[in-house]
Amino acid sequence: MVAYEGEMSFKKMTGGGDGLRGMVTRRLTGEQMAVMEVKGRGTCYFADRASEINLVTLRGETLYVESSNLLCTDGGLRTGTTFTGLRGASQGNGLFTTTVEGTGQAAIMSDGSAIVLRVAPDMPLQVDPGAYIAHTGRLKQHFQSGVNFRTFIGEGSGEAFQIRFEGDGLVYVQPSERNTIGGDL
Amino acid sequence: MNGPVIHDANTLPVDDNVNPYAFSVDLDGQWFLQKGKMIAYYGRIEFHGIGHGYLDALIRTSFHSPMHAADWVVAEGRGKMLLADRSFDVNSYDLEDGNLTVRSGNLLAFQPSLSLKQSIIPGFLTLIGTGKFVAASNGPVVFAEPPIRVAPQALVGWADCPSPCHHYDHQYLRGVLGGVRAWTGFGGTSGEEHQFEFVGAGTVLLQSTEQLMEEIPTGETPEQDGVPHASPHNQPSMPRMPGQLGDLQRRFGL
Numbered sequence: 001m002v003a004y005e006g007e008m009s010f011k012k013m014t015g016g017g018d019g020l021r022g023m024v025t026r027r028l029t030g031e032q033m034a035v036m037e038v039k040g041r042g043t044c045y046f047a048d049r050a051s052e053i054n055l056v057t058l059r060g061e062t063l064y065v066e067s068s069n070l071l072c073t074d075g076g077l078r079t080g081t082t083f084t085g086l087r088g089a090s091q092g093n094g095l096f097t098t099t100v101e102g103t104g105q106a107a108i109m110s111d112g113s114a115i116v117l118r119v120a121p122d123m124p125l126q127v128d129p130g131a132y133i134a135h136t137g138r139l140k141q142h143f144q145s146g147v148n149f150r151t152f153i154g155e156g157s158g159e160a161f162q163i164r165f166e167g168d169g170l171v172y173v174q175p176s177e178r179n180t181i182g183g184d185l
Numbered sequence: 186m187n188g189p190v191i192h193d194a195n196t197l198p199v200d201d202n203v204n205p206y207a208f209s210v211d212l213d214g215q216w217f218l219q220k221g222k223m224i225a226y227y228g229r230i231e232f233h234g235i236g237h238g239y240l241d242a243l244i245r246t247s248f249h250s251p252m253h254a255a256d257w258v259v260a261e262g263r264g265k266m267l268l269a270d271r272s273f274d275v276n277s278y279d280l281e282d283g284n285l286t287v288r289s290g291n292l293l294a295f296q297p298s299l300s301l302k303q304s305i306i307p308g309f310l311t312l313i314g315t316g317k318f319v320a321a322s323n324g325p326v327v328f329a330e331p332p333i334r335v336a337p338q339a340l341v342g343w344a345d346c347p348s349p350c351h352h353y354d355h356q357y358l359r360g361v362l363g364g365v366r367a368w369t370g371f372g373g374t375s376g377e378e379h380q381f382e383f384v385g386a387g388t389v390l391l392q393s394t395e396q397l398m399e400e401i402p403t404g405e406t407p408e409q410d411g412v413p414h415a416s417p418h419n420q421p422s423m424p425r426m427p428g429q430l431g432d433l434q435r436r437f438g439l
Binding site: 054111113115116117118123124130173176 | 205227271
C-alpha cells in the first residue's frame with residue numbers, strides 16, 4: 001500500500017491468509033507471503049518498486065502465480081499453494097507456486113509490462129523459466145531441456161531449459177529474466 | 186473493462202515490437218541471439234551454441250572472429266520467438282547495404298544476412314550488410330545527425346559515419362588548476378568535460394540515460410603492432426601526472 005483516500009482499516013493476516021492449514025502448507029512449501037487485509041471505503045493505491053502491474057480478471061478459473069509476483073487480490077478470491085514440479089526448481093523459486101481461485105480481480109507484478117500469450121491445443125508454447133510469471137487455464141507443463149555434453153564443456157546455448165505449456169489457457173511472461181539456476185547454461 | 190491484449194502465434198507481430206520491451210521474431214530459418222535473451226516461443230525452434238557441428242561454418246560467414254562466437258546462439262526453425270533483455274527498451278533496425286557500429290552489450294539479435302565484426306574501437310561491434318537487427322537501450326533511442334558531441338555513457342552506436350574521436354573541454358582541463366580539478370573534483374567538475382565527437386555524414390544513436398548496459402566480451406584482438414586494445418599495451422605504463430605538468434613523462438621520453 002502506498003496511499004489511500006477514504007476510510008480504511010488494515011489487518012495483518014497471519015501466515016498468508018489461508019487459515020491454519022494454509023499457514024502450515026506455506027511454511028512447508030516455502031511460498032510464504034506476508035498478507036494483509038484492507039477493508040473500508042475509498043481508493044487504496046498499491047505499488048512495489050515501480051514494477052509494472054497487470055490486472056487479471058478471474059471468472060471461476062485458477063490463476064497460478066509466483067508468490068513474489070502477486071501484489072493484491074479481491075477479498076473474495078481464495079489463495080492456496082500447489083505443486084509445480086521441476087519448473088519451480090529451475091527458477092530457483094522452489095517446487096511450489098501460489099494459486100488464486102474464484103471470481104474477481106488479482107494484480108500481478110512484472111519487470112516491464114507483461115505479455116499475455118495464448119496456448120491452444122495445436123499451439124504449444126515454450127517459455128524461459130526466468131521470464132515466466134503466471135498462467136491461467138488448463139495447462140500441462142513439461143520441463144524441456146536441451147542440456148547435452150556441450151553444456152558441460154562451456155558451449156551451451158544459453159537456452160538450455162524451457163517450460164513447455166500444452167492445453168488451453170494463457171501464460172504471462174515478463175520481458176526480463178530472473179536469475180535462474182539454468183540461466184547461464 | 187478491457188482486458189490485456191492476448192497474443193498467440195498468429196497475432197504476434199511479424200519482426201516487430203510487442204511492447205517497448207519485447208520484440209517478436211517471425212523465424213523461418215536462422216537468427217543469431219545473444220545468450221539468454223529468448224523469453225518465449227511458439228513453434229519448433231532449436232537453440233545451439235555457435236560452433237555446434239555444422240554451425241561451425243557460421244563463424245566463417247557471419248562472425249569472422251572465433252573468439253567471441255561463444256557468446257552467441259543460433260535459433261533455428263520455424264515459429265514466433267520473443268526476445269527481451271532485463272526490461273530494457275528494445276528496437277529493431279534495418280540496414281540496407283550499410284554498416285552500423287554498436288556497443289557490444291546493446292546488441293541482442295541479428296539476421297544471418299548481416300555479418301558481425303569486431304570494431305577497431307574496443308567494446309564495440311560492427312554489423313555490415315543488409316538485414317534486420319535488434320538492439321536494447323536504456324530508455325528510448327534518439328537518432329542524431331553529426332556534427333554532434335555525445336557523453337560516452339549515452340552512446341549506443343553509430344551508422345555510416347566515420348569513427349568518433351575524443352573531445353575534451355580544454356578550458357576546463359588545462360593547466361595545473363584544471364588538472365587538480367579533474368583529479369580531485371575540487372573547484373567544481375561538471376562531469377561533462379569529455380565527449381565523443383562525430384563529424385561527417387551518418388546517424389548517431391543515443392540512449393536517454395547515462396546508465397551503461399553490461400558489456401559482453403567482443404573477443405581478443407591479435408597482439409600486433411598497430412592494433413588498438415581495450416587495455417592498451419602500446420601506451421606508456423606510467424600514469425599521466427595531474428595537470429599534465431607540461432607532460433613531463435613525454436618530455437623525458439617515458
